[in-house]
Amino acid sequence: MPGKTVLIVDENQATRSYLANILRERLFDILEAGSGKEALISAWRDQPDLILFDPSFSDIPDLEFIHKLRQNARTEKTPLIAFASDPSPAHREACLKAGVNEYIVKASGAILQLHQALERIFGGETPASAGSEAGQSPRGKGLLFTFLSAKGGTGTSSLCANLAMTIQEQHPDARVVVVDLVLPIGSIAQIIGYEGEQNLLTAASLPARELSGDYFIKNLPQPELWKFHLLAGCYDPHQAGNLRVERIGPIVDLLRASFDFVILDLGRSLSRISLPLIQQADLIPLIVATDLSTVRLTKTVWDYLSEQGIDVQNVYGILNRAVGLEGLTKAEAEQIIGFPIKTTLPYMGSNFTLANNLNQPIIAKYPKDTASIVFKTTAEEMVKLARQLRARSGA
Ligand SMILES: Nc1ncnc2c1ncn2[C@@H]1O[C@H](COP(=O)(O)OP(=O)(O)OP(=O)(O)O)[C@@H](O)[C@H]1O
Ligand SMILES: [Mg+2]
Known part of the structure; x- marks a missing residue:
């Protein structure tokens, strides 16, 4: 949750670090305290948006700690989650009565309960989604398309960029963003001719409080010919090595809250990063080339995805x-x-490569070519199908 701060209070340093890592992945800013008194000072001085604490301190009775927070104007309304070593129902009752919002026992399933509690507390506060087309996203989340292939050079990036541009042209009021997630080197920036500094690495390196849907709307380039916003990929392996990959999921979530279409180029990667994105996708455009080895590899990829x-x-x-x-x-x-x-997209000979080299979309450079007609009908059909699937899933 960008811009929100959690104070983690636990006398055990390892527990604090463990919880801090989990919450940082959700883009919270973290404060830590190792004792009850230290926690009260930080709570009143820093006024965090949430206090997550184990109500068992050596320096202050646990109920007194909760009362002090509740009786002070600076923390009377701050959400409190007890993450407790004491599993007894009596202790739980006492804490809830004293003003704790949630009481989670440190046991298996606790982290899931913590995520659910965070959802209950902050769930409604997704970043602004102003400008969404009416009826576009019943869940308030942009449609997610994940382009992938089983083999390199099948045209995944070219098709991703060109179909995204066509979707943006067909829906001028919608916000479309393309994210190049091909590691270690992306190629969409090269195809569309973007040479700026703004990319996945710079976004993933920002302090959590600066990351927001608005940040992307304001800062991502929107090249004139291509119309969509671009979050470019890494441009060298060294850069990719420094990428905070745990930020990718939250970044995609932020984009989905502020854009109507979030279109990812995953290239030929099936990884711990890409699989959850594919699982969330409304539509998975899978690019297949006509040679036997690519077709066979595609079957292997598909068998794996269907098992997942x-x-x-x-x-x-x-x-x-x-x-x-x-x-x-x-x-x-x-x-x-x-x-x-x-x-099926026709073979365009060297024209496709020429358009790419000139950084021009196919439908702009060759509007009368069969490929342009296919791009247009495919873009229309993809959007229609994704919307139908979203409506059917009842989400
Ligand atoms: N239908 C087509 N007709 C002619 N050339 C094409 C066609 N589709 C793609 N190409 C050309 O194939 C080349 C590879 O395309 P692209 O970079 O999009 O593939 P990719 O699957 O993203 O590859 P990589 O594995 O490098 O990510 C490009 O030069 C592109 O111009
Ligand atoms: Mg590619």
Whole structure:
């Protein structure tokens, strides 16, 4: 929760660090105190947005600690979560009566309960989503598209950039953001000709309180020809090595709260970072090339994703004839892979590479080419399908 501070109070330093790490991942700023008295001083001086504490101190009775917080104007309304070593129902009752909002016993399942308690306390406070198209996101969350492929060079980044641009053109009032998550080196910035400093590494390095949906709306580049906002990828392996990967999930969450479409280029990575994003996605455009080895690898990827609980209806297969006209047909590819190919993009010879080299979108450079027509119908269909799936999921 960017901009919110939690005071963690526990006499055990290891417990404090453990909780601090969990909360930092959710973008909270952290204060720590190792005793009851130290905690009271910090609570009144720093006025955190939440106090998470183990009500068992050696220097002050636990109920007195809670009473003191509740009787002081600076902390009378501060949410208090007891994260308690004492599991007894009597202690729990006493703490709740004294004014604690939530009482979680340190036992298995405690962290899940902590996340749920945070949701109850801060849940409604998502960053501004002003400017959303009416009816666009029933959940108030932007639609998430995760572009991926089983093999390099299949055209994932080119298709991601061009389809995102087409979606933005078809929905001029919507906010579209493309995030290049291909590590260690992204390529969308190169395709669209962005040479600025703003990228995933700079965003992930910001202090938690500066990260917000507004930050991205104001600071991300929006190249004129491409229209969408871009969160560019890392531009060298050294930079990628310094990336705070635990920030990626929260950054995507922030973007979804402020943009109508969040379009990720995951390239050919299936990792601990990309899998949760794929699992959350409304639509998973999976780019397939026509050669047998790519098609076989795509089957392996799809088998894995389906084992991970991905529903076939969320997969949007795109057959891209990036390598030329020769190769498997749509029907042959579908039979091997086991999911339907929704659209086939024609081979454009050197024109595609030329457009990329000139940093121009295909539909702008070759508006009459069949590929442009396919981009337009595909973009329309993807949005329609994602909205239907979102409505059906009841989310
Ligand atoms: N339909 C097509 N017709 C002709 N050329 C294409 C087509 N699709 C992609 N290309 C070309 O293929 C090349 C690779 O595309 P791109 O970089 O988008 O692939 P990628 O899957 O993102 O690769 P990487 O593994 O490097 O991330 C580019 O030069 C692009 O211009
Ligand atoms: Mg790529």
